[in-house]
Amino acid sequence: MKNTVLTFKEAKKRNEKLTLLTAYDYTTAKIIDSSGVNGILVGDSLGTVALGYENTLSVTMDDMIHHSRAVSRAVKNSLLITDMPFMSYQTSTYDAIKNAGRLVKEGFCNAVKLEGGSDVIDSIKGIVKAQIPVMGHLGLTPQSINKFGGYKVQGKNDSEIKSLIEDAKRLEDAGVFSIVLECIPLEVTKLIDEAISIPTIGIGSGMNTTGQILVYSDMLGMFKDFKAKFVKYYANLDASMNLAIQNYIKDVNEENFPLIEHSYSLSEINYDISEGFYGSNNNN
Ligand code: KIV
Numbered sequence: 001m002k003n004t005v006l007t008f009k010e011a012k013k014r015n016e017k018l019t020l021l022t023a024y025d026y027t028t029a030k031i032i033d034s035s036g037v038n039g040i041l042v043g044d045s046l047g048t049v050a051l052g053y054e055n056t057l058s059v060t061m062d063d064m065i066h067h068s069r070a071v072s073r074a075v076k077n078s079l080l081i082t083d084m085p086f087m088s089y090q091t092s093t094y095d096a097i098k099n100a101g102r103l104v105k106e107g108f109c110n111a112v113k114l115e116g117g118s119d120v121i122d123s124i125k126g127i128v129k130a131q132i133p134v135m136g137h138l139g140l141t142p143q144s145i146n147k148f149g150g151y152k153v154q155g156k157n158d159s160e161i162k163s164l165i166e167d168a169k170r171l172e173d174a175g176v177f178s179i180v181l182e183c184i185p186l187e188v189t190k191l192i193d194e195a196i197s198i199p200t201i202g203i204g205s206g207m208n209t210t211g212q213i214l215v216y217s218d219m220l221g222m223f224k225d226f227k228a229k230f231v232k233y234y235a236n237l238d239a240s241m242n243l244a245i246q247n248y249i250k251d252v253n254e255e256n257f258p259l260i261e262h263s264y265s266l267s268e269i270n271y272d273i274s275e276g277f278y279g280s281n282n283n284n
Contacts, residue, residue: 003038003079005111005133005177011038011210012199018211020078020201021219024050024067029074032216037078039201041113041213042068044083044143049217056142059085061099068107081135082109086143089114089123096123100132113180115141117167121174128175136171138164138192139205140183151228153204155188164188165195172196180213181205183230204230 011018020039023029024046032040046067047059068082082103089096100112111133114120127134139154148154155164164184171179178199181189186206193200193208202209214231217223221236251257266273 002077005079007038008079008178008199008211012197016210018199018201020081020211020213021216022046022049022213023071023074023216026070026074028216029071033075033078038211039079039081039213040071040075042071042080042082042107042109043113043215044085045215046083049215049223055145057086057145059083061085061088061102064088064103065107068103068109072108079111080109081111081113082107084112084114089120089127090116093122093126096120097126097130100127100134101130104132111135111177113137115143117163118170121170124171124174124176134174134176135201136168136176136179137182138167138171138179138184139181142182151183153183153185155184161188161191165192168192168196168200172198178210181209204228 008018010016018038019036020041021032021037022043022045023032023040024042029040042064044056044059044064046063047053047056050067051059051063053059064082064085068080072080084096084099084103088099096114103109103112112127113135114123114127115137117136117138124134124136140148140151142151145151155161168179176198178201179192179196180201180203181192182202183204184192184202184206186208189200189202189205190208193210199210201211201213203213215223218228218231219234221233222238222241224238248257
């Protein structure tokens, strides 16, 4: 059954968990969607794990639309959320609404996600007023790494904790349907989750959230440029892929691939090449 923003809201009321993963392309999204997650996020982590940038700051609206469209063609059951990239909503409320609209109209997502608290309240209100569901994102917001001075756990002192809780309440008042909490100590996450009635989705924020999200290539052990403490490898696809590719190279070199069963043959259409123009019996 298709997950909607209502499924998300209900989950918190019923004390049920939500699971989300990222996806950036059709084939992967199809596998993830059919596995039964509640939501798929076309995250701007696209920039690092799929496009090879050092951070997410260079990701453009065109990048997000391109990948959101691809993922949308595969998604049948999950709620599809697409990230608003850096500078697509910070410049003005007008830009925020216009770009959120593009992600829905051209990227075929069900909802958008944007990072930040009090600073982005007007943009969130505008997008929600345009009937587009918004997911918030607090804590370690990667689009602010230059302000934070790196990828650092957030909410480690009284004033940070207070402002995280206030921001979460303001986001809820502005109409977001859920909030991603990234790299926040689990005790603080609990306070935030208890302060609001909408679901919280954690990444690196412990177990006290309604749901969890991970970057799919991290949890499948494909992306190993670095490993954050919060990542659990559920597979080592890098090793499996390497082995498979090495076996392919070996097979080709040893003439074990392709074999007859991997080849098309004229015998399948009962055509005897020796009788035809190219045949050895051809006297013309
Ligand atoms: O871009 C992303 O993948 C994200 C998740 C890590 C929440 O924002």
